[in-house]
Amino acid sequence: xxxxxxxxxxxxxxxxxxxxxxxxxxxxxxxxxxxxxxxxxxxxxxxxxxxxxxxxxxxxxxxxxxxxxxxxxxxxxxxxxxxxxxxxxxxxxxxxxxxxxxxxxxxxxxxxxxxxxxxxxxxxxxxxxxxxxxxxxxxxxxxxxxxxxxxxxxxxxxxxxxxxxxxxxxxxxxxxxxxxxxxxxxxxxxxxxxxxxxxxxxxxxxxxxxxxxxxxxxxxxxxxxxxxxxxxxxxxxxxxxxxxxxxxxxxxxxxxxxxxxxxxxxxxxxxxxxxxxxxxxxxxxxxxxxxxxxxxxxxxxxxxxxxxxxxxxxxxxxxxxxxxxxxxxxxxxxxxxxx
Amino acid sequence: xxxxxxxxxxxxxxxxxxxxxxxxxxxxxxxxxxxxxxxxxxxxxxxxxxxxxxxxxxxxxxxxxxxxxxxxxxxxxxxxxxxxxxxxxxxxxxxxxxxxxxxxxxxxxxxxxxxxxxxxxxxxxxxxxxxxxxxxxxxxxxxxxxxxxxxxxxxxxxxxxxxxxxxxxxxxxxxxxxxxxxxxxxxxxxxxxxxxxxxxxxxxxxxxxxxxxxxxxxxxxxxxxxxxxxxxxxxxxxxxxxxxxxxxxxxxxxxxxxxxxxxxxxxxxxxxxxxxxxxxxxxxxxxxxxxxxxxxxxxxxxxxxxxxxxxxxxxxxxxxxxxxxxxxxxxxxxxxxxx
Numbered sequence: 001x002x003x004x005x006x007x008x009x010x011x012x013x014x015x016x017x018x019x020x021x022x023x024x025x026x027x028x029x030x031x032x033x034x035x036x037x038x039x040x041x042x043x044x045x046x047x048x049x050x051x052x053x054x055x056x057x058x059x060x061x062x063x064x065x066x067x068x069x070x071x072x073x074x075x076x077x078x079x080x081x082x083x084x085x086x087x088x089x090x091x092x093x094x095x096x097x098x099x100x101x102x103x104x105x106x107x108x109x110x111x112x113x114x115x116x117x118x119x120x121x122x123x124x125x126x127x128x129x130x131x132x133x134x135x136x137x138x139x140x141x142x143x144x145x146x147x148x149x150x151x152x153x154x155x156x157x158x159x160x161x162x163x164x165x166x167x168x169x170x171x172x173x174x175x176x177x178x179x180x181x182x183x184x185x186x187x188x189x190x191x192x193x194x195x196x197x198x199x200x201x202x203x204x205x206x207x208x209x210x211x212x213x214x215x216x217x218x219x220x221x222x223x224x225x226x227x228x229x230x231x232x233x234x235x236x237x238x239x240x241x242x243x244x245x246x247x248x249x250x251x252x253x254x255x256x257x258x259x260x261x262x263x264x265x266x267x268x269x270x271x272x273x274x275x276x277x278x279x280x281x282x283x284x285x286x287x288x289x290x291x292x293x294x295x296x297x298x299x300x301x302x303x304x305x306x307x308x309x310x311x312x313x314x315x316x317x318x319x320x321x322x323x324x325x326x327x328x329x330x331x332x333x334x335x336x337x338x339x
Numbered sequence: 340x341x342x343x344x345x346x347x348x349x350x351x352x353x354x355x356x357x358x359x360x361x362x363x364x365x366x367x368x369x370x371x372x373x374x375x376x377x378x379x380x381x382x383x384x385x386x387x388x389x390x391x392x393x394x395x396x397x398x399x400x401x402x403x404x405x406x407x408x409x410x411x412x413x414x415x416x417x418x419x420x421x422x423x424x425x426x427x428x429x430x431x432x433x434x435x436x437x438x439x440x441x442x443x444x445x446x447x448x449x450x451x452x453x454x455x456x457x458x459x460x461x462x463x464x465x466x467x468x469x470x471x472x473x474x475x476x477x478x479x480x481x482x483x484x485x486x487x488x489x490x491x492x493x494x495x496x497x498x499x500x501x502x503x504x505x506x507x508x509x510x511x512x513x514x515x516x517x518x519x520x521x522x523x524x525x526x527x528x529x530x531x532x533x534x535x536x537x538x539x540x541x542x543x544x545x546x547x548x549x550x551x552x553x554x555x556x557x558x559x560x561x562x563x564x565x566x567x568x569x570x571x572x573x574x575x576x577x578x579x580x581x582x583x584x585x586x587x588x589x590x591x592x593x594x595x596x597x598x599x600x601x602x603x604x605x606x607x608x609x610x611x612x613x614x615x616x617x618x619x620x621x622x623x624x625x626x627x628x629x630x631x632x633x634x635x636x637x638x639x640x641x642x643x644x645x646x647x648x649x650x651x652x653x654x655x656x657x658x659x660x661x662x663x664x665x666x667x668x669x670x671x672x673x674x675x676x677x678x
Contacts, residue, residue, distance in 0.1 A: 057609070063609045063610075063613055064610075065579075065610065065613045065614055066609075066613045067613065224608075227608040231608065240404075240622075246608050246611050246612050247612070248612075249608050249609050249612070252609070261609070262607050262609055263607055263608040263609040264605050264606070264607055264608075265605065265606060265607075265608055266603050266604065266605045266606075267603070267604060267605075267606060268601050268602055268603055268604075269563075269566040269570065269585050269588050269602040269603075269604055269620070270396070270402045270405075270588050270591070270600070270601055270602040271402075271403075271404065271620075272585050272618065272619075272620035273585050273586070273587075273588070273620035273621065273622055274402055274403075274404045274405045274406065274620070274622055275404055275620065275622075276619075276620050276621065276622045276623075277619070277620050278617060278618070278619040278620075279611065279617070279618040279619070280611075280615075280616070280617040280618070281608070281610075281611035281612035281613070281614065281615050281616050281617075282612065282615065283579075283612055283613055283614075283615045284615075
């Protein structure tokens with residue numbers, strides 16, 4: 001028989017739908033019974049989960065057409081997590097064993113019930129690195145944009161979860177020049193010292209001018225985590241045939257003036273045509289590219305060619321505050337809550 | 340010796356840069372000496388040339404980054420033309436012979452001097468059909484969008500030069516449903532009767548609603564000749580994985596309120612991401628796809644599976660007025676001036 005821990009566990013719930021950015025009081029850490037797995041499921045004790053900016057949108061009511069449902073008051077938050085299997089599934093032979101680490105999307109809680117098909121999280125030297133959205137950055141640069149050696153890459157939000165890996169990946173893939181935007185001088189320093197960037201540009205009114213200086217021949221590939229004015233600057237700097245991959249909408253998510261559920265930007269379609277620009281939204285990574293990423297990421301981490309930039313937050317009690325911190329631009333890399 | 344016609348010939352020049360849409364007085368038909376070919380060139384007598392909406396932009400000062408230069412007062416207009424070689428080039432053996440038809444970009448004049456390398460225009464049953472921008476429509480649907488049988492196609496500006504062929508091509512390529520927008524009921528009738536469309540939607544405030552009715556399951560491929568609100572409607576109707584090919588900016592070019600040199604549109608990058616949409620500007624068609632188009636177009640024209648929708652204007656004297664007519668939405672199909 002499996003040893004299911006008795007009693008209760010903690011999880012983070014939405015208490016009230018915020019009008020703007022979430023504040024203390026919108027989220028709460030509450031106690032709830034430890035869930036009981038059904039046939040085909042296993043109970044896991046979560047070890048790490050990710051705090052990510054799209055939660056702003058999810059708790060604000062969601063975006064029409066989004067694949068994940070919006071959260072309503074009373075709902076438990078969710079997101080990428082790595083947990084340790086507590087007990088084998090009843091009557092399942094091939095499933096994960098107690099002690100195995102698995103990746104799933106039932107973060108923001110100490111215990112979760114996940115399908116026995118949840119993929120193992122044991123191929124990277126640091127299991128928390130499974131929470132990095134590196135597969136997205138990798139797919140953007142490879143399968144979607146088709147980065148060629150020598151090309152110039154521009155990454156908006158260069159110090160964030162995606163950006164801090166995108167710079168390093170672009171460098172490994174042979175980019176000729178890698179430029180990233182950021183809102184702070186401290187982050188800019190780390191981008192150049194650690195994240196593969198040749199130059200950084202600020203998130204202010206001088207952005208276009210500074211980008212023209214940092215990439216005087218223009219940019220070929222753009223990994224856009226921000227949208228808004230930064231996307232406009234990317235289009236202005238785009239060379240003929242440029243590929244712009246849209247991943248995130250931080251400009252909308254970090255702004256108190258925005259609802260967080262729309263990310264409007266005015267683009268000049270003349271410019272898109274005369275420069276033969278491709279703009280592509282990237283929602284999810286196909287399985288083959290995802291597997292390829294884990295293999296390369298593991299190799300690069302072990303050889304020291306790449307790092308896993310992240311900020312660790314200790315304990316579920318600090319998770320609500322970590323979301324506020326993330327949305328105020330406080331952190332670098334992937335934000336990981338360690339339980 | 341070659342028989343170069345003596346005397347003078349007529350051509351259309353820009354007299355003054357229009358502030359808004361061109362009017363009588365901005366263009367003039369003038370006489371000029373017949374040009375004399377240099378070595379490597381031949382003299383052609385133009386038989387047909389195309390009147391196309393991008394001239395609005397070219398005579399307004401051009402678009403930054405555009406591959407064709409802006410026109411200034413005193414300059415002769417240019418554009419796609421088919422001409423008949425008047426005399427063989429001096430000292431050239433392999434070049435075109437007198438009487439051969441060639442395709443070139445020195446339209447808007449009775450006589451032109453073109454390189455001996457100008458491609459022949461003898462593979463289509465109607466040589467004027469070389470002026471149709473069908474290669475653009477074909478490349479948009481095939482190489483760029485990768486239209487698959489059964490998919491739903493939406494064409495903005497469905498009765499124009501590109502749109503009147505795009506509907507027919509989409510049908511030939513096995514599209515499941517073809518919807519196009521247009522500004523007039525008469526054009527809508529021809530689109531359904533002749534241009535391959537299953538349904539049309541109007542260019543007015545009801546566009547989104549009517550598009551949702553005409554394509555209830557959404558659209559997979561968009562050929563956008565218009566931009567602006569019609570592009571917004573296309574994004575709203577796009578299914579996950581949709582490909583939107585930007586070809587033209589009629590909304591900016593036909594509007595007196597616009598400078599004609601920018602084509603701004605507000606898009607929601609959230610929607611582009613959650614629906615995994617690709618937006619791609621298409622400026623020019625690669626040589627291989629262009630050759631493939633001419634072969635297929637010729638076959639389809641001969642078998643009667645496709646028509647060459649066009650409006651013929653007789654005589655260079657009527658060409659300036661034809662540009663005004665085009666920009667006021669008067670015509671259907673490719674606008675051809677026949678000399």
